[in-house]
Amino acid sequence: MKDPGGSSGVFNLVDHGTENRTRRGPIGFVLLLAALAVPAFARAGAVPSPGSDPPPPARRIVSLAPNITEMLFAIGAGSQVVGVTNYCDYPPEARTRPKVGGFVNPNPEAVLALAPDLIVATPNVGNRSFVEHMMRAGARVEIVEARNLEEIFPALDALGRVSGHREEAAAVSTRLHEAVASVRRRVGALPRPAAVICIQRDPLIVAGPGSYPHDLLLLAGGRSIVPDSAGAYPALSMERVIAAAPEVIIQTRMDAASGAGDSENIRRWWSRWPSLPAVLRDRVHVVDGDTILRPGPRVALGLEMLVGLLHPETRTDRDRRAGP
């Protein structure tokens, strides 16, 4: 991922604070399988040396992350995807592919049995030795880092290159840039409500600086209550949340199947703190996490959802239908 893809201009609204990027939430990391990355690992990836001929486009791709799967399908490489993780459920067609295990614990035999000519992995806490094993076994492995909004664009570029869909990837990138720019235009002048995206309760884990949900929250016109020093997915003190008085609380439901009962539990849990403006004004929202947790091609959907929750006054009829 040496090439940032000239995308930085779009992110004036997203203040990552460079030093925060390297600090991880010390506790929550085990749980946040869907969003974690080990930066040093990624740089060890198989980047073709400039002198040699680029390898031919892969025909049999195994994707080891839900957001990678989404990106591959989005750039038209879906028919080349022959294996996915148990968590790859979007687009629906991805569910028809053979499963190779979990996100942190893919099964090496299941992967090799599919005779892939390319394995695409994203660094996470659990898969490092697996990926190294695959590389030693002679498999071609592409490491794609996509932990936040900024990294989606070089990731799309890399996937387009290895799958032979460079133009489609570029088109998707352009579309995402446009969606980001359009949201920025819409919310740029609006007041920014204090807001927080919660990934988990008991103990509380929130999206912090450097994480994808946090990027989206800022872009969608929210003001974060997570301090810059806190890391990407900190176990934030509830005291701090109460003291910061968020006007909007967005709680992701990791597991869509748990449905309405879970939403009710979550609302009841938050209602213990009636001083929170979000509780007072009934602005605790329980949402399906995928579009805001997975750094992938559904940026526009995630952003629209957040804009709708942060700035309900801007919603059109069309948004209301598309919203949560």
Added chain:
Amino acid sequence: MRAGDTHGFRPARLAGLCLALLVALAAAIAFGLSVGAAPVRPWSFLAGSLSGEEAQRAREILLGLRLPRVLLAALVGAALSTAGAGFQAVLRNPLADPYILGVSGGAALGAILSALAGSGEGSVAAELLRPVLSFGGAGATLALLFALARRSGGVSRTALLLTGAVINAFFSALILFVITVVDYTRFQRVFFWLVGTLEPVSYGTLAATALLVTVAVTLLILSSGRLNLLALGDEEARSLGVDPERIRTFTILAASLATAAAVSTSGLIGFVGLMVPHGVRAAIGPDHRMLLPTAALAGAVFLVVADTAARTVLAPVEMPVGVVTALCGGPFFLYLFHRSGRQARGAGE
């Protein structure tokens, strides 16, 4: 037994010690209430100098978050410490501790199975089921531990610890198995649980925990005189009119209840039952009539302080209190193990 004059049991001395520890506990609780990630101080709340909205916020932080958590820390600390002292007395093994013996692991497995059974989060049934299954897990672990020990004819110190370690590892594996088989998103808390975390629980849970801990600790303190006789050896105890088996069973049940009450609310907080009784024993001697009440209070003080550190050192990010206790307790255990080994060798020569 070096129950000499300076270390003997004198009610006045016990009362003085307990009073001093109660003062220390009150100070620890006051300190715990005064610090946190938010700049909220109890005195400005009590003085009524805050505006309506600020006062409401301060009330939630002080009464909704800090107070239940500090009180839970005190209860769990007292429970684990007294349970540790009880296990050490019964097993006549200074390295016994609910965590090291695997009893906490059994209790944790029970609590996790209750989460499997009850889908209604926070429902009364779930709140009741958890400590009950937790107690079942702790009791089953001890039954296993003793059955194994008895079969092999007598309990060597290291064999018991090894057995406990194996049981702990086995239960951890079972817990992870349950999480793997069942949807892991339902068990987000489990990872924190395995390390030991104190949460701002509801006052209902707090009251239930307080009841269980009070009963268990009282039972242990009531048996402390007979635990002294047990320390003289089974023959001696029998000649003084105490049935060693009965007192052992009684103490183990009470210590398991204390462990279950602690683990079902806060997970696997390690080493409290090891460090605190040892510290107290070093200070006031081995008489259980002195040791058990003071260990209960000292355990409460210790865990309140440890948890206050856990939630303030990295504020606004919190770490599990089990990290703090293990960081203190690991080296302490190694020191004790080393020292007791040296003493045993010295005695043998």
